Amino acid sequence: SEKITDSLQVMSHHSSVKSPAYYTAMIYAATNRPVLALEWLQTAVNNHEVELYWLNVDPLFNSLRKEPGFIKLIAQIGFNKRDI
Numbered sequence: 750s751e752k753i754t755d756s757l758q759v760m761s762h763h764s765s766v767k768s769p770a771y772y773t774a775m776i777y778a779a780t781n782r783p784v785l786a787l788e789w790l791q792t793a794v795n796n797h798e799v800e801l802y803w804l805n806v807d808p809l810f811n812s813l814r815k816e817p818g819f820i821k822l823i824a825q826i827g828f829n830k831r832d833i
Contacts, residue, residue, distance in 0.1 A: 768800035
C-alpha cells in the first residue's frame with residue numbers, strides 16, 4: 750500500500766483530476782490510519798477534488814465518521830452532520 754499511496758501523493762501535487770488525495774485518504778482509512786486519512790481528506794478538500802461528492806456515503810470512510818476532524822470536514826464541505 751505504501752507504493753500506491755506514494756504514487757497518489759505525487760499525483761496530488763500536480764492535479765486534482767481523478768482525486769488522488771481522496772484515494773490516498775481512502776487507503777489510509779482502510780488500513781486503520783485515521784490521522785493520515787484525515788490529513789489527506791483535507792488535501793482533497795483544498796484541491797476541490799470531485800470524489801468528495803461521495804464522502805458522506807462512501808462506506809470506506811465509516812471508521813472516521815465519529816472523528817471530530819471528519820465531522821469538521823463534512824461541515825467544511827457543506828454536508829449536514831445528520832447526513833453522516
